[in-house]
Amino acid sequence: MPALATADLAVLVAYAAVVIALGAWASRRQRGTDAYFLANRDLPWLLVGISILATAFSAASLLGGPGEAYASGMLWLQLQVGDLVAIAIVVAVFIPALRGRDLTTAYEILEERFDHRVRATASALFIGQVLFRTGILIYGPALALATVTGVDVRWAIVAVGVVATVYTVLGGITAVIWTDALQLVVVLVGLGACIVTLVGEIGGVGTALEIGAASGHWRVIDLDQPWTSVRSLPGAVIGYGLLAASVAGTNQQSVQRYLTCRDVAAARRAAWTGWAVGFVVTALTLVVGVLLYVYHLGAGPAVVAELGPDAVFPHFIGHVLPPGVSGLLVAAIFAAAMSSLDSALNSLATATMHDFVQRYRRRPVPPPRQLIWARWLTVLWGVTAIAAALYVAGQGTLLALAVRYMGYFAGPVLGLFVLALVPRRVGATAALLGAGLGFAGVLGFELFARTSGAFPGLGIWACAAGLVATLGLTVVIDTLARRREASGQR
Numbered sequence: 001m002p003a004l005a006t007a008d009l010a011v012l013v014a015y016a017a018v019v020i021a022l023g024a025w026a027s028r029r030q031r032g033t034d035a036y037f038l039a040n041r042d043l044p045w046l047l048v049g050i051s052i053l054a055t056a057f058s059a060a061s062l063l064g065g066p067g068e069a070y071a072s073g074m075l076w077l078q079l080q081v082g083d084l085v086a087i088a089i090v091v092a093v094f095i096p097a098l099r100g101r102d103l104t105t106a107y108e109i110l111e112e113r114f115d116h117r118v119r120a121t122a123s124a125l126f127i128g129q130v131l132f133r134t135g136i137l138i139y140g141p142a143l144a145l146a147t148v149t150g151v152d153v154r155w156a157i158v159a160v161g162v163v164a165t166v167y168t169v170l171g172g173i174t175a176v177i178w179t180d181a182l183q184l185v186v187v188l189v190g191l192g193a194c195i196v197t198l199v200g201e202i203g204g205v206g207t208a209l210e211i212g213a214a215s216g217h218w219r220v221i222d223l224d225q226p227w228t229s230v231r232s233l234p235g236a237v238i239g240y241g242l243l244a245a246s247v248a249g250t251n252q253q254s255v256q257r258y259l260t261c262r263d264v265a266a267a268r269r270a271a272w273t274g275w276a277v278g279f280v281v282t283a284l285t286l287v288v289g290v291l292l293y294v295y296h297l298g299a300g301p302a303v304v305a306e307l308g309p310d311a312v313f314p315h316f317i318g319h320v321l322p323p324g325v326s327g328l329l330v331a332a333i334f335a336a337a338m339s340s341l342d343s344a345l346n347s348l349a350t351a352t353m354h355d356f357v358q359r360y361r362r363r364p365v366p367p368p369r370q371l372i373w374a375r376w377l378t379v380l381w382g383v384t385a386i387a388a389a390l391y392v393a394g395q396g397t398l399l400a401l402a403v404r405y406m407g408y409f410a411g412p413v414l415g416l417f418v419l420a421l422v423p424r425r426v427g428a429t430a431a432l433l434g435a436g437l438g439f440a441g442v443l444g445f446e447l448f449a450r451t452s453g454a455f456p457g458l459g460i461w462a463c464a465a466g467l468v469a470t471l472g473l474t475v476v477i478d479t480l481a482r483r484r485e486a487s488g489q490r
Contacts, residue, residue: 008327015186015331019179019338020170027243027352035376037104037173037232037350041176041259045266047181049273054180055253056274058137058280062187062333065282065367067309072215075231077286080279086203086248087275091268094249097421101265104354106255113420114428116359121414121432122416125250127408130344134381135388139253142389150407155387160334165342165382168453169375172179173260176342183335184277190332191284194317198291201320215297217290225336230460239460246410250417252347292316341385349377407458408446411441413468418467419474426478433476442466 066074101109107126111119142156168176202208212218230240236306248254248271258267292312317329353374358364365373368438412435419431442458449457458465 007324008330011324011327011331012334015334018182021164022162022175022179022182037256037346037353042262043174043177043260045261046273047177048261048266049270050184050277051177051180052254052257052270052274052282053278053341054184054336055257055323055343056247056278057184057187058133058336061282062285063313063334065285065299066289066292066313069217069286070293070312071289071309072231073212073215073290074220074286075222075225076230077220077283078233078236079240079244080275080282080445081233082237083244083248083275083278084241085237085241086244087271089245090249090254091271094269094417095258095271095422096264098255098258099261099267103255103259105351106250106252107351107355110416110420114416115432118416118428118432118435119355121360121435122250122413123351125409125413125435126250126351127348129251129406129413130253130348130382131384131388133406134341134344134348134385135391137337137344137418138385138389154390157386159339160337160341161382161386161389163334164281164338165345165379165385168342168345168382169378172374173256173346176346177260179338179342182294183338185283186328186335187281187283187332190329190335191281191288194288194329195291196326197321198288198295198316202295204290211294211297212290215293217293228456228461235460239464242467243407243410243463246414246467247406250413251410252351253343256347256350261273288313314315323383345378345381345385348381349374352377352381394410407460407462408439408443408466410438411442411463411468412470414463415467415470417476418471426474427481430474430478430481433477434470434472437473438466438469441469 038435047155065076095155098109101112103109105123107119107123110122138157138160139153140254142153146153146156199205199208202211209218216222221233223233225235227234229235240470257270261270263266289312295316296312314333317326321329353365353370357373415438416431416435419426419434442462445465446462448454
């Protein structure tokens with residue numbers, strides 16, 4: 001395995017120093033948990049919009065996007081249509097409902113509508129969802145560093161987790177959002193440098209377009225894909241669209257950003273900005289993957305047989321890119337990981353502090369000590385995230401892992417929010433049982449499908465299945481409870 005050149009190491013060290021310095025700068029602005037968790041609700045919408053994208057765009061996206069396009073072409077771009085549908089729903093329904101209240105976490109609205117048990121359940125599902133995802137977020141750059149330099153994956157996991165935890169602990173949400181903007185710039189510059197290098201190696205744009213078109217890699221829609229596939233149009237628009245709606249409308253990481261904006265209009269602009277920038281960045285990663293396919297097929301060396309799709313991009317970074325540029329790409333991978341990981345850690349600390357510690361502690365934490373608690377909770381979740389990364393390492397391709405784990409949790413949570421916002425009123429116990437049984441049913445079905453091999457798993461439809469199960473079971477349970485109550489009164 002190659003070793004990073006001095007120029008590459010200099011780029012990485014400079015990047016790490018800048019993000020930690022931003023965390024230290026932001027720490028001087030902290031005067032309490034409202035600043036630590038919500039930046040005093042006064043951040044510019046453009047900055048928040050970039051942060052929304054950076055939060056969703058992880059190392060799994062930066063590495064998995066080229067790997068996906070290398071294997072299957074541009075079909076993954078269809079998911080942006082599902083994202084567009086989701087953002088339209090969130091902007092029209094969720095943001096006004098959330099910003100119309102004095103909230104710190106998204107799940108407080110569920111206690112207003114139902115009770116504290118439903119709030120705690122939704123928050124716990126969020127924590128479970130994000131905890132598994134943080135493992136994937138750290139595993140991605142660790143995989144890249146191991147491929148490029150030969151460094152042990154476990155040490156790389158620890159390094160990424162520690163750096164992200166340090167600046168998140170120091171600066172809270174302000175540091176998270178400002179570093180997200182910096183990290184997006186690093187990602188864009190890195191992708192641009194990679195595309196220019198690949199086009200030069202291939203022999204020009206015309207050659208890349210011709211070879212890619214002949215293999216079908218530039219095709220965005222394939223109507224022959226099975227509907228169960230995320231690469232099918234129904235899977236991308238409906239299956240992924242529901243997952244995206246849950247993430248954008250009920251996930252504390254997204255909601256926390258809406259709450260940092262000045263008002264509803266600013267939060268809506270931030271949401272649209274996040275989608276637009278996300279479309280561009282996703283397209284760029286897929287273009288890199290198609291160019292890598294053309295490069296290895298026509299103008300470059302054969303890919304080592306044992307390399308999987310996710311390792312093709314790191315292999316190119318370590319073996320082809322010149323010193324300095326390869327360091328920039330490794331920094332971009334770390335930037336993509338940390339821009340999601342820092343948000344996850346801050347949101348996990350926020351949910352834990354407000355939905356559990358302050359809600360259930362016999363004596364609420366006094367204001368002078370709340371900031372100390374918030375920082376220690378961030379440290380705790382940082383350590384837990386590193387452990388989760390060690391657990392998920394090597395279990396599957398990055399994008400498949402991210403979609404699989406998120407779908408299990410997202411459907412029941414989205415179902416609870418739908419029940420809270422629709423005019424029909426159902427009981428808290430019915431909603432609680434519906435969400436619990438819906439989550440258990442989807443997870444049980446998926447485990448049975450994977451162990452028996454009798455039929456395929458839910459895949460991209462896991463969130464939709466969880467949503468339908470939660471809504472259907474809740475309505476049935478509530479109806480039966482009302483009938484029993486009515487018969488008891490006769």
